[in-house]
Amino acid sequence: xxxxxxxxxxxxxxxxxxxxxxxxxxxxxxxxxxxxxxxxxxxxxxxxxxxxxxxxxxxxxxxxxxxxxxxxxxxxxxxxxxxxxxxxxxxxxxxxxxxxxxxxxxxxxxxxxxxxxxxxxxxxxxxxxxxxxxxxxxxxxxxxxxxxxxxxxxxxxxxxxxxxxxxx
Numbered sequence: 226x227x228x229x230x231x232x233x234x235x236x237x238x239x240x241x242x243x244x245x246x247x248x249x250x251x252x253x254x255x256x257x258x259x260x261x262x263x264x265x266x267x268x269x270x271x272x273x274x275x276x277x278x279x280x281x282x283x284x285x286x287x288x289x290x291x292x293x294x295x296x297x298x299x300x301x302x303x304x305x306x307x308x309x310x311x312x313x314x315x316x317x318x319x320x321x322x323x324x325x326x327x328x329x330x331x332x333x334x335x336x337x338x339x340x341x342x343x344x345x346x347x348x349x350x351x352x353x354x355x356x357x358x359x360x361x362x363x364x365x366x367x368x369x370x371x372x373x374x375x376x377x378x379x380x381x382x383x384x385x386x387x388x389x390x391x392x393x
Contacts, residue, residue, distance in 0.1 A: 243270045252293035263290025294351040305348025329362030
């Protein structure tokens with residue numbers, strides 16, 4: 226981590242080597258002041274850059290974490306991977322809340338210029354805007370890819386829906 230407001234001799238503030246094969250994605254949470262990073266082996270590492278310490282190491286995916294997005298309003302963050310899954314994490318407790326298996330599946334197809342199979346890898350990017358989650362990546366129908374839109378149900382709305390549901 227670099228601080229560009231100090232002299233060049235002191236620019237390096239912290240360095241972490243928790244991703245064995247390198248960091249492939251990152252996001253920052255202003256609510257928790259955590260730096261969230263994803264690695265090539267599917268792990269997510271959470272840091273507190275103010276203290277220069279690792280807060281958590283989460284075994285998240287079976288393939289590299291390609292994208293991370295923070296949803297401060299709903300206290301969540303999302304991870305997307307080459308395995309095709311999107312995972313929903315609690316931002317405060319750093320626990321897994323939900324897994325959307327095969328959201329953008331890993332697809333094999335033939336390239337126009339080659340006879341060999343080429344892989345398109347799962348979730349390529351994630352973005353959160355208000356109560357909507359956007360993802361892009363491989364598509365179920367094996368075309369060139371897709372963008373998916375999913376409405377995010379806040380924890381308060383989900384609790385209210387559960388309370389209002391008829392009991393049997």
